[in-house]
Amino acid sequence: MRAALLAAAVVAIATAASxxxxxxxxxxxxxMIYLGGVVAVAMxxxxxxSVAASFLSVAAFDFFCVPPYLxxxxxxxxxxxxxxxxxxxxxxxSTQTGRLRDHAAQxxxxxxxxxxxxxxxxxxxxxxRVFEAARSAASLAAEVFAARVVVFLPEDGRxxxxxxxxDPLPVPPSEESIAQWVFDHGHKAGLRADAxxxxxxxxxxxxxxxxxxxxxxxxxxxxxxxxxxxQQQLLEVFASQTALAIERTLSQRAAEETxxxxxxxxxxxxxxxxxxxxxxxxxxxxxxAASTLRSQHGRLPLATQQExxxxxxxxAERLGRLVGNLLDMTRFExxxxxxxxxxxxxxxxxxxxxxxxxxxxxGRTVLTDLAENLPLVFVDDVLIGQVLWNLxxxxxxxxxxxxxxxxxxxxxxxxxxxxxxxxxxGILPGEExxxxxxxxxxxxxxxxxxxxxxxxxxxxxxxxxxxxxxTIRALPREGGxxxxxxxxxxxxx
Amino acid sequence: MKPLIxxxxxxxxxxxxxxxxxxxxxxxxxxxxxxxxGLTQAAxxxxxxxxxxxxxxxxxxxxxxxxVREWGKIPILVLSARGQEKDKIAALDLGADDYVAKPFxxxxxxxxxxxxxRRSAATAAGTVVRFGAVEVDLxxxxxxxxxxxxxxxxxxYKLLQxxxxxxxxxxxxxxxxxxxxxxxxxxxxxxxxxxxxxxxxKLERNPARPKHLHTExxxxxxxxxxxxA
Numbered sequence: 001m002r003a004a005l006l007a008a009a010v011v012a013i014a015t016a017a018s019x020x021x022x023x024x025x026x027x028x029x030x031x032m033i034y035l036g037g038v039v040a041v042a043m044x045x046x047x048x049x050s051v052a053a054s055f056l057s058v059a060a061f062d063f064f065c066v067p068p069y070l071x072x073x074x075x076x077x078x079x080x081x082x083x084x085x086x087x088x089x090x091x092x093x094s095t096q097t098g099r100l101r102d103h104a105a106q107x108x109x110x111x112x113x114x115x116x117x118x119x120x121x122x123x124x125x126x127x128x129r130v131f132e133a134a135r136s137a138a139s140l141a142a143e144v145f146a147a148r149v150v151v152f153l154p155e156d157g158r159x160x161x162x163x164x165x166x167d168p169l170p171v172p173p174s175e176e177s178i179a180q181w182v183f184d185h186g187h188k189a190g191l192r193a194d195a196x197x198x199x200x201x202x203x204x205x206x207x208x209x210x211x212x213x214x215x216x217x218x219x220x221x222x223x224x225x226x227x228x229x230x231q232q233q234l235l236e237v238f239a240s241q242t243a244l245a246i247e248r249t250l251s252q253r254a255a256e257e258t259x260x261x262x263x264x265x266x267x268x269x270x271x272x273x274x275x276x277x278x279x280x281x282x283x284x285x286x287x288x289a290a291s292t293l294r295s296q297h298g299r300l301p302l303a304t305q306q307e308x309x310x311x312x313x314x315x316a317e318r319l320g321r322l323v324g325n326l327l328d329m330t331r332f333e334x335x336x337x338x339x340x341x342x343x344x345x346x347x348x349x350x351x352x353x354x355x356x357x358x359x360x361x362x363g364r365t366v367l368t369d370l371a372e373n374l375p376l377v378f379v380d381d382v383l384i385g386q387v388l389w390n391l392x393x394x395x396x397x398x399x400x401x402x403x404x405x406x407x408x409x410x411x412x413x414x415x416x417x418x419x420x421x422x423x424x425x426g427i428l429p430g431e432e433x434x435x436x437x438x439x440x441x442x443x444x445x446x447x448x449x450x451x452x453x454x455x456x457x458x459x460x461x462x463x464x465x466x467x468x469x470x471t472i473r474a475l476p477r478e479g480g481x482x483x484x485x486x487x488x489x490x491x492x493x
Numbered sequence: 494m495k496p497l498i499x500x501x502x503x504x505x506x507x508x509x510x511x512x513x514x515x516x517x518x519x520x521x522x523x524x525x526x527x528x529x530x531g532l533t534q535a536a537x538x539x540x541x542x543x544x545x546x547x548x549x550x551x552x553x554x555x556x557x558x559x560x561v562r563e564w565g566k567i568p569i570l571v572l573s574a575r576g577q578e579k580d581k582i583a584a585l586d587l588g589a590d591d592y593v594a595k596p597f598x599x600x601x602x603x604x605x606x607x608x609x610x611r612r613s614a615a616t617a618a619g620t621v622v623r624f625g626a627v628e629v630d631l632x633x634x635x636x637x638x639x640x641x642x643x644x645x646x647x648x649x650y651k652l653l654q655x656x657x658x659x660x661x662x663x664x665x666x667x668x669x670x671x672x673x674x675x676x677x678x679x680x681x682x683x684x685x686x687x688x689x690x691x692x693x694x695k696l697e698r699n700p701a702r703p704k705h706l707h708t709e710x711x712x713x714x715x716x717x718x719x720x721x722a
Contacts, residue, residue, distance in 0.1 A: 320596050340711070343683050345690040350701050352708040368701040376683070382578060382711035
């Protein structure tokens with residue numbers, strides 16, 4: 001109505017201007033003023049109104065501007081051509097301008113839609129949980145469609161109103177069956193749809209490429225807007241985009257799980273093969289030596305018998321160490337290590353480890369240099385003792401017999417540093433970290449035949465030191481050899 | 494007569510090799526497979542030493558220690574699994590004399606058996622005890638290292654005295670604290686560690702590699718007097 005008044009006013013203004021100018025301008029020129037008015041109307045109002053304004057303009061031109069004035073009669077029949085031309089031009093302007101406006105309006109709708117979908121996809125992109133993705137989609141939909149939106153997700157294959165993205169429940173509980181129908185059939189239903197048009201909400205399935213993930217319920221605030229065809233279409237695109245995003249999330253997660261599972265499997269099988277090899281080798285020696293002794297007892301020289309006995313005893317010891325390490329590793333991996341910490345003089349822990357290592361350290365110079373006035377360390381003495389013992393044992397095993405070992409401790413920047421230094425072959429560059437991995441054997445060790453370990457000693461050391469919030473590293477030693485450096489933060493009890 | 498050892502152990506293989514090893518050392522052996530049987534045998538035969546496995550099928554081995562200690566002082570040597578410090582401490586606190594962790598070498602076990610038998614036979618031996626370069630005159634309360642007199646504080650001396658009394662035996666932290674500082678201080682293990690460290694500095698040539706004052710990690714301390722041969 002206001003638009004019609006506006007159109008009439010524009011024609012009236014054009015008329016007033018023409019009347020003022022009709023003495024100085026030829027009537028055909030006055031027609032231009034009217035055409036200007038039609039352009040203005042066409043820009044602002046609907047096509048119907050601008051067509052009406054075209055006719056009204058021609059009539060007003062005839063009535064006010066073509067002599068004789070104030071009558072539709074014309075003195076000169078040439079003016080009939082003017083009227084026809086003017087009307088044709090006005091109609092063309094109306095139509096073209098209207099079409100232009102329609103295009104602009106469509107472009108605006110498309111833009112709004114693109115923007116809404118863009119926001120949806122960017123919001124869902126980082127989402128790794130189905131429920132969170134559904135919640136993001138619901139809140140964005142509420143904003144875009146100016147409606148209350150809730151997403152219902154299935155529980156054990158059935159849509160449940162309990163599993164919803166917002167509170168309180170905005171629809172009557174009885175409509176759960178409608179949502180279920182939508183979920184089962186993958187078609188929308190509810191308010192103004194073909195099925196259940198009298199429901200309080202419109203239910204749209206979140207349907208991906210392979211399955212339906214849930215149901216989007218929309219309760220429009222202003223019913224008119226949302227039921228426009230382009231809004232309906234947008235709503236459906238929105239729902240399917242949401243479903244696709246959820247689908248992607250799920251498949252990503254499944255892929256990740258598969259990857260982790262495969263990695264675990266791979267690790268388990270390599271672990272198993274390493275363990276079974278390490279268990280079987282000493283067992284084979286023991287079985288072989290024992291059975292030789294039993295069956296050929298009388299025929300073996302005494303020295304050989306002694307040798308076999310030594311091998312049984314050594315291999316059994318090795319087996320024992322391996323089983324012990326495996327048990328420790330299992331303990332450290334099954335959860336946080338329980339530390340029985342107390343304040344100890346480091347000297348005592350070092351002394352115990354050295355004492356335990358005494359037989360293997362025969363013939364070596366072991367220099368211990370513990371700084372005076374070291375603070376007491378707050379540790380589990382048994383476990384830290386085990387770390388030192390492991391390091392010393394490695395040193396004894398992997399360095400030439402008789403080569404010296406140093407055990408040094410000092411305080412540095414709020415930490416007690418303990419170093420075990422050897423003059424062995426050292427650690428190959430690039431292996432300083434790998435030797436702390438389970439079942440990793442340094443390449444200098446591989447194939448050397450007499451040096452066996454399960455590759456568990458250092459990983460256990462690291463697990464223990466890290467449980468104490470300290471660090472353990474292997475470093476090259478100046479002048480040749482390796483340094484194992486433990487740093488334990490100084491802590492009060 | 495040769496000492497009689499009562500072995501309470503349910504595993505047949507372990508009994509088998511212990512039987513052989515002990516027979517070779519001329520010990521007489523009585524075997525029991527369950528705690529119940531072990532207790533009966535202990536009361537009936539009055540062995541000179543009990544070798545006790547803690548993991549018995551019918552009852553906790555700790556109960557056996559408790560029951561035996563109700564009526565006698567027979568030395569008890571516990572065979573325990575590796576890493577179970579809690580069990581070791583409990584066994585020692587209940588009155589067990591020593592423990593050997595499985596798996597063990599027979600030589601070590603035999604040495605422990607000899608030491609335990611010797612301790613129970615010895616009655617207040619000489620008043621001067623020597624180990625390494627250390628000489629302790631228990632009458633005059635004098636301590637000499639390499640012939641030179643060393644001054645010990647009263648608590649240090651008391652600690653050393655307790656260790657000498659039980660030389661060769663593992664003493665738990667609780668037992669040492671109880672004997673030196675009294676029953677109300679049994680939780681203050683830090684004290685003890687500091688005193689042990691001081692004793693080592695005064696008596697051992699290299700306190701970081703003690704020859705005599707050994708730590709049994711997670712359990713307690715042991716004074717080793719004779720040189721391990």
